[in-house]
Amino acid sequence: MSGSIGGAIIGIISWLSVSATQDGGLSDFFVSTGNSMSMLTGNLCAILSGGVLAVIVTFITNWHYDASTSTEVWETTRDIDNPLSPWTELYARDLGLSGANRLGNRPLLDEVANKFKGARLVANVGALLISLILVIIWPAAMTAVGVLGPKGFSSWVGMTAGYAFLATIFIILFPVASEAWEILNTIKEKRTIGILDAEATSVPVEVEKGKPDNENLTISSPERV
Numbered sequence: 001m002s003g004s005i006g007g008a009i010i011g012i013i014s015w016l017s018v019s020a021t022q023d024g025g026l027s028d029f030f031v032s033t034g035n036s037m038s039m040l041t042g043n044l045c046a047i048l049s050g051g052v053l054a055v056i057v058t059f060i061t062n063w064h065y066d067a068s069t070s071t072e073v074w075e076t077t078r079d080i081d082n083p084l085s086p087w088t089e090l091y092a093r094d095l096g097l098s099g100a101n102r103l104g105n106r107p108l109l110d111e112v113a114n115k116f117k118g119a120r121l122v123a124n125v126g127a128l129l130i131s132l133i134l135v136i137i138w139p140a141a142m143t144a145v146g147v148l149g150p151k152g153f154s155s156w157v158g159m160t161a162g163y164a165f166l167a168t169i170f171i172i173l174f175p176v177a178s179e180a181w182e183i184l185n186t187i188k189e190k191r192t193i194g195i196l197d198a199e200a201t202s203v204p205v206e207v208e209k210g211k212p213d214n215e216n217l218t219i220s221s222p223e224r225v
Contacts, residue, residue: 002057007050015042074109
């Protein structure tokens with residue numbers, strides 16, 4: 001919250017400040033604010049200050065936290081679960097859980113962290129590589145292209161728009177499709193369990209040959225002496 005709001009405020013201030021130094025100042029608002037230097041300064045200040053503010057506020061507000069408090073906070077986040085697909089059942093095989101459907105059968109946070117240490121490493125390294133490619137390598141490679149002509153610029157805009165369109169569709173539709181798939185699987189499992197229960201209750205219990213039917217046995221009272 002502090003990073004997003006603070007970054008937006010600092011970005012707007014820096015954007016307008018640089019725009020005011022351009023020819024015509026803010027009186028020629030659309031020209032000065034649309035200048036490349038003004039927009040670049042505003043974007044950089046917003047992004048960098050937002051990240052720095054988030055880190056600073058986090059350290060200021062959490063300086064008194066100890067290990068137990070941090071664990072309690074993480075346990076609170078683990079209480080947020082999907083009832084259709086609880087995470088203990090979803091990762092029961094990975095965590096080696098038996099009876100994952102029981103509410104109290106939840107592994108410790110340290111056990112989960114150690115089990116998924118490799119996935120955490122892949123996520124961190126992948127994030128760094130993607131940031132390196134998008135922030136440094138790709139822009140550096142584009143400087144070698146020089147000034148794009150009308151055809152090259154149209155191709156660049158089309159590629160960017162296509163990427164943004166596909167990413168938007170994936171971000172919006174994938175969670176909906178995933179939840180719908182989970183709901184359908186849950187309904188199928190419940191129907192299968194219901195059919196099996198119905199078959200189990202409808203099958204008559206047969207008495208093995210050679211063994212008496214206990215229900216038809218009568219116990220005679222002992223004779224008086």
